[in-house]
Amino acid sequence: MNPSALEALIEALRCxxxxxxxxxxxxxxxxxxxxxxxxxxxxxxxxxxxxxxxxCQRCNTFSENDICERCASPxxxxxxxxxxxxxxxxxxxxxxxxxxxxxxVLMGRISPLDxxxxxxxxxxxxxxxxxxxxxxxxxxxxxxxxxxEATAHYLTAMLRPKGIxxxxxxxxxxxGGELEYVDSGTLAQALRERKSFQG
Amino acid sequence: MNPSALEALIEALRCxxxxxxxxxxxxxxxxxxxxxxxxxxxxxxxxxxxxxxxxCQRCNTFSENDICERCASPxxxxxxxxxxxxxxxxxxxxxxxxxxxxxxVLMGRISPLDxxxxxxxxxxxxxxxxxxxxxxxxxxxxxxxxxxEATAHYLTAMLRPKGIxxxxxxxxxxxGGELEYVDSGTLAQALRERKSFQG
Ligand SMILES: [Zn+2]
Ligand SMILES: [Zn+2]
Numbered sequence: 202m203n204p205s206a207l208e209a210l211i212e213a214l215r216c217x218x219x220x221x222x223x224x225x226x227x228x229x230x231x232x233x234x235x236x237x238x239x240x241x242x243x244x245x246x247x248x249x250x251x252x253x254x255x256x257c258q259r260c261n262t263f264s265e266n267d268i269c270e271r272c273a274s275p276x277x278x279x280x281x282x283x284x285x286x287x288x289x290x291x292x293x294x295x296x297x298x299x300x301x302x303x304x305x306v307l308m309g310r311i312s313p314l315d316x317x318x319x320x321x322x323x324x325x326x327x328x329x330x331x332x333x334x335x336x337x338x339x340x341x342x343x344x345x346x347x348x349x350e351a352t353a354h355y356l357t358a359m360l361r362p363k364g365i366x367x368x369x370x371x372x373x374x375x376x377g378g379e380l381e382y383v384d385s386g387t388l389a390q391a392l393r394e395r396k397s398f399q400g
Numbered sequence: 401m402n403p404s405a406l407e408a409l410i411e412a413l414r415c416x417x418x419x420x421x422x423x424x425x426x427x428x429x430x431x432x433x434x435x436x437x438x439x440x441x442x443x444x445x446x447x448x449x450x451x452x453x454x455x456c457q458r459c460n461t462f463s464e465n466d467i468c469e470r471c472a473s474p475x476x477x478x479x480x481x482x483x484x485x486x487x488x489x490x491x492x493x494x495x496x497x498x499x500x501x502x503x504x505v506l507m508g509r510i511s512p513l514d515x516x517x518x519x520x521x522x523x524x525x526x527x528x529x530x531x532x533x534x535x536x537x538x539x540x541x542x543x544x545x546x547x548x549e550a551t552a553h554y555l556t557a558m559l560r561p562k563g564i565x566x567x568x569x570x571x572x573x574x575x576g577g578e579l580e581y582v583d584s585g586t587l588a589q590a591l592r593e594r595k596s597f598q599g
Contacts, residue, residue, distance in 0.1 A: 202487075202490075202491045202494065203462065203487070204452075204453060204462055204463055204464040204468075205464070206445070206448050206449045206452040206453055206464055207449055207453055207462050209445045209448065209449070210445045210446060210448075210449040212445075213438070213441045213442040213444075213445040213446075214442065216431070216435050216438025216439065216441065216442055217416070217427055217431075217442075218426070218427060218430055226488065227417070228416055228417060229449070230462075230486065230487065230488075231417055232415070232416075232446070233449065233450075233453055233462060234507050234508075236415050237450060239412070239415025240415065240446050240449075240450055241446075241447070241450055242412045242415065243412040243413060243415055243416075243443075243446060244442075244443045244444075244446030244447040244450065245412075245443075245447075246405070246408045246409045246411075246412040247409060247412075247431070247439050247440075247442060247443030247446070248440070248443040248444070248447075249405050249408065249409075250405045250406055250408070250409040250428070250432065250439075251432075251436060251439055251440055251443065253403075253405040254403060254405055254406055254432055263402065263403055263406050263429075263432060264403055265403040265404070265405055269403075287429065288401075288402070288429065289425065289429075291401075292401050295401065308433055309433075
């Protein structure tokens with residue numbers, strides 16, 4: 202019942218995560234009726250991003266250049282490489298202002314249920330990056346989820362035999378956290394990983 | 401922290417209803433990392449729809465032509481004009497197979513809270529359509545919501561003085577509906593609007 206260009210738009214909107222046919226139709230009507238300027242900007246910026254965004258050849262994050270600004274910076278510690286799952290995680294690390302090294306962004310995690318193994322993650326590229334002769338410590342900052350943990354274990358098994366010092370960010374009670382509100386798994390782990398107190 | 405083409409995409413995605421900054425970032429990453437083909441199709445179809453979709457000059461629905469197929473059909477009853485709020489509502493009416501007249505799609509409803517009054521709805525165009533000399537009955541099929549009802553009342557006050565026969569689709573217990581599950585407002589209305597039984 203809809204014109205074909207409208208049907209095509211409704212169908213195309215379904216590439217957005219979590220958008221079913223009803224929502225897609227609602228969005229298409231909204232854009233055509235109420236926000237043509239926004240729709241134009243979205244169409245333009247999609248096509249522009251697709252043509253200009255690639256992956257940094259060193260850290261694998263999204264970049265408009267072959268090497269991203271951060272990897273090209275002479276002020277970062279080239280001997281430290283922090284491995285994160287996503288660009289968002291990298292931004293979270295940066296916001297701590299506690300890290301001056303470089304990054305490698307996996308753009309995912311090992312997840313057998315989703316069909317993502319070491320090959321899908323392109324870990325050969327990571328291995329080549331780590332073995333550049335300058336990196337001396339790899340800091341695993343994957344999530345403390347089952348999949349993030351599995352990824353950390355896999356990476357450790359891959360990198361340690363190459364003589365790389367592999368570390369993992371600490372796990373425990375959050376800063377400012379009250380025991381009453383911390384889940385028991387975290388608390389048990391914090392107990393097992395207790396350290397000599399620098400009182 | 402993101403490349404500018406990516407930031408522009410994230411910003412542009414916020415024209416989608418209900419998408420905040422976090423969701424926009426998640427969607428942008430998803431498209432660039434996992435579904436570039438879908439993103440390309442979405443960009444293309446947005447721009448194509450914007451350039452090819454306009455409003456039918458007779459019924460105001462989305463159309464690729466000045467006059468949509470339905471309005472151009474010689475098989476529809478030109479004397480009946482059904483007024484609906486949206487193209488979806490028009491499709492719902494069509495699916496009943498109980499109506500052979502034409503339509504006018506308001507593309508909205510009178511809603512003072514949203515700043516939508518008679519002017520924003522472009523009701524002069526509707527008035528001109530109704531007064532074509534052929535339409536003899538206008539059937540109001542706006543929703544039975546407060547806003548749909550207000551719209552129906554406004555249209556009646558506008559059209560009846562022009563000598564147009566204005567009717568409203570009936571309200572009552574849904575076909576197949578059990579009294580036990582019908583809300584009391586509907587039931588009260590069905591009681592008030594009871595009719596002589598053709599038993
Ligand atoms: Zn980089
Ligand atoms: Zn039409």
